[in-house]
Amino acid sequence: MRTPVVMSWSGGKDSAMALHVLLQAKEYNVIGLMTTVSEEYQRISHHGVRETLLDEQAEAIGIPLLKVYLPSGSSGECTNDVYEAIMNRVMVGYKADGMQTVAFGDLFLEDLRAWREANLAKAGMRGIFPIWKRDTTELAHEVIRLGYKAYLSCVEANVGPGFAGRLYDKEFLSELHPGVDPCGENGEFHSFVWDGPIFKRPVSVKVGETVTRDGRYYADLVPNRSKLPEKCTAELIPPI
Secondary structure, three states: OOOEEEEEOOOHHHHHHHHHHHHEEEEEEEEEEEEEOOOOOEEEEEOOEEEEHHHHHHHHHOOOOEEEOOOOOOOOOHHHHHHHHHHHHHHHHHHHHOOEEEEOOOOOOOOHHHHHHHHHOOOOOOOOOOOOOOHHHHHHHHHHHHEEEEEEEEOOOOOOHHEEEEEEEEHHHHHHOOOOOOOOOOOEEEEEEEEEEOOOOOOEEEEEEEEEOEEEEEEEEEEEOHHHEEEEEEOOOOOO
């Protein structure tokens, strides 16, 4: 019997690669995607991608999606204590339904993995890390070789404003500044995957306006088939 797994899903390329590995593994059965969304801004946490695109992405992959809404505190951010309390309730719910394994797309940040595992343990859950310790340069090129298509939704200032909204491809990798991880594992950039081997169909998306907030550049990705306004301002991007 295959182990049921919930995929912690950011919508980005590392999540896609971790899911790719899980779907090929005989011992796991991915029963759902789980994504944190800013309740106020209706965008994926940290990535700044519209909730409507997240919905389309999950539909295109064909795996049920659970959205975990995070409130904004007085600083505009969800505090760590509130986040942990919300996620604990979600994990307890999964455990009650007979699931106890959550997968993550983390690569090498030991402190982040330890924090995840400690919080999961409080709810009697465990974490698995399908692409852990993969060489990030090799993984970056594998993402492209396998045919995954992704836009950069958010980049740090040290990466450069011109990279926001760029396609994650060989040209992008060749232009990265020294010291920037090619997978953005240190938070240098975030992405939104809109096509690839795990997709039944591409997500219809285009790149809108680029805005600056808190020293980061955000490309507002817009659903092609949507009547949503294309205009994006910094106030619409949730704080990180």
